[in-house]
Amino acid sequence: xxxxxxxxxxxxxxxxxxxxxxxxxxxxxxxxxxxxxxxxxxxxxxxxxxxxxxxxxxxxxxxxxxxxxxxxxxxxxxxxxxxxxxxxxxxxxxxxxxxxxxxxxxxxxxxxxxxxxxxxxxxxxxxxxxxxxxxxxxxxxxxxxxxxxxxxxxxxxxxxxxxxxxxxxxxxxxxxxxxxxxxxxxxxxxxxxxxxxxxxxxxxxxxxxxxxxxxxxxxxxxxxxxxxxxxxxxxxxxxxxxxxxxxxxxxxxxxxxxxxxxxxxxxxxxxxxxxxxxxxxxxxxxxxxxxxxxxxxxxxxxxxxxxxxxxxxxxxxxxxxxxxxxx
Numbered sequence: 521x522x523x524x525x526x527x528x529x530x531x532x533x534x535x536x537x538x539x540x541x542x543x544x545x546x547x548x549x550x551x552x553x554x555x556x557x558x559x560x561x562x563x564x565x566x567x568x569x570x571x572x573x574x575x576x577x578x579x580x581x582x583x584x585x586x587x588x589x590x591x592x593x594x595x596x597x598x599x600x601x602x603x604x605x606x607x608x609x610x611x612x613x614x615x616x617x618x619x620x621x622x623x624x625x626x627x628x629x630x631x632x633x634x635x636x637x638x639x640x641x642x643x644x645x646x647x648x649x650x651x652x653x654x655x656x657x658x659x660x661x662x663x664x665x666x667x668x669x670x671x672x673x674x675x676x677x678x679x680x681x682x683x684x685x686x687x688x689x690x691x692x693x694x695x696x697x698x699x700x701x702x703x704x705x706x707x708x709x710x711x712x713x714x715x716x717x718x719x720x721x722x723x724x725x726x727x728x729x730x731x732x733x734x735x736x737x738x739x740x741x742x743x744x745x746x747x748x749x750x751x752x753x754x755x756x757x758x759x760x761x762x763x764x765x766x767x768x769x770x771x772x773x774x775x776x777x778x779x780x781x782x783x784x785x786x787x788x789x790x791x792x793x794x795x796x797x798x799x800x801x802x803x804x805x806x807x808x809x810x811x812x813x814x815x816x817x818x819x820x821x822x823x824x825x826x827x828x829x830x831x832x833x834x835x836x837x838x839x840x841x842x843x844x845x846x847x
Contacts, residue, residue: 550627552620552660557627565657571640575703576650577657578602579638581809582621585668585845587631590809592618594772598700603639605699610639610656617658624660632668634810636661638702665810669842670835675810679817679826680732682746682806684798685713689736689744689767697745697767707747710734714747733806735798735819738767742792746806749814750774754803754829758787766792773807773837780836786829803827805834813837 548559571577579602580595589595596614603610621635640657641650666673687710689697714734733746743762745751750771753760759781764770781788798804803825804816813834815826 549663550624551662552624552658554657554659557623563659563661565640565659566643568643568646569640569657570642570644570650571638571657571702573646574648575701575705576606576608577638577640577702578606578608579636579700579702582635582637583665583668583809584621584625584631584633584635584662585841587625588845589618589621589635590668590841590845591772591776594775598698598770598772599637599639602699602701605696606641606701607650607652608639608641608656609652609654610658611654612639612656612658620658620660621662624662628662630662630664632665633662634665640702667846668812668838669846670838671846672838672841674812674814676732676814679815680806680811681818682733682735682804682816683714683731683820684735684737684795685710687713687736688739691739692765692767697769698764700769710736710747733816737795740792741794742766743794743797744768746808749806749808749811752777752805752807753793753797753801754805754825754827755797755800756802757829758789759829760789760791760793760797763790763792771807771809773809773812776837776840777807777813777833780833780840784832784836786832803830805830812841 548561550557551560551563553563553565565572578599580599582592582595583590596617617637621637625631625633625635638659642655642657644651665675690706711734715730733749735746735751736744738744743751744766745762745768750761750769750773761774762768778788798819801819801824804819806814806816813830815830817823817825
């Protein structure tokens with residue numbers, strides 16, 4: 521459910537310094553809805569749509585930098601995997617989907633933007649079992665975000681405050697974490713848990729109330745991910761992150777950071793880790809599409825970082841965006 525946070529976070533509500541003239545003039549944003557570019561006020565789907573009724577839909581959150589999508593092929597691959605898991609045969613190839621995104625960005629005059637592409641199973645008879653014949657509903661939703669790259673401005677105001685919660689991540693053999701669907705109830709409940717006075721059950725009055733993110737463990741007590749992010753821990757100079765063979769979304773930004781760590785000769789371990797890894801953390805950071813690489817400075821009331829490895833990876837990520845999209 522991450523890497524969108526993919527885009528589903530309060531920090532991304534502002535267009536920052538990169539808002540377009542249209543945005544600053546309060547122009548109605550334009551979205552792609554079922555074959556048409558329409559003003560946001562007219563962008564509607566049927567109440568009988570299965571995406572609304574059951575969360576029966578796939579989506580991807582992406583970023584456009586300088587007019588082009590970051591790692592489109594990776595997002596398209598993951599969208600295809602989600603649709604395969606849902607047996608949602610929408611009949612649209614990735615070139616067509618990319619064209620619809622590009623048209624939506626152009627209609628809004630945006631080059632640096634948040635992009636969300638959703639494909640639902642469409643309107644079908646009101647029964648839980650889906651009809652194999654699909655007339656999909658396709659929606660492209662965009663909004664301005666700050667410029668990325670070395671001259672970019674983060675969408676977040678500062679390092680994140682994070683707390684752990686007792687609510688376990690849904691087991692992967694029940695609902696695969698790699699399926700990005702419209703049903704975000706697991707993450708929503710985890711965020712609500714994070715607002716309570718004692719989400720982790722520790723009784724520690726210093727625990728953070730209303731944090732930027734919450735971290736979840738799986739049913740066996742191993743660290744999984746954030747409600748909308750992947751998590752990385754630095755301990756004794758080694759970069760650790762939970763493996764995706766558990767209930768962990770294979771985030772596109774996560775994969776990029778692992779590749780950059782390899783390029784920078786940062787030691788990396790990917791596996792299953794308990795709470796002792798967080799206890800030993802010298803640095804901690806989160807990744808998703810909108811946050812990119814966001815350092816954490818407080819975990820359950822404990823001050824952590826940021827630190828040198830997080831900073832190196834953030835700079836390397838910015839340099840990658842710069843060379844791919846602004847060079």
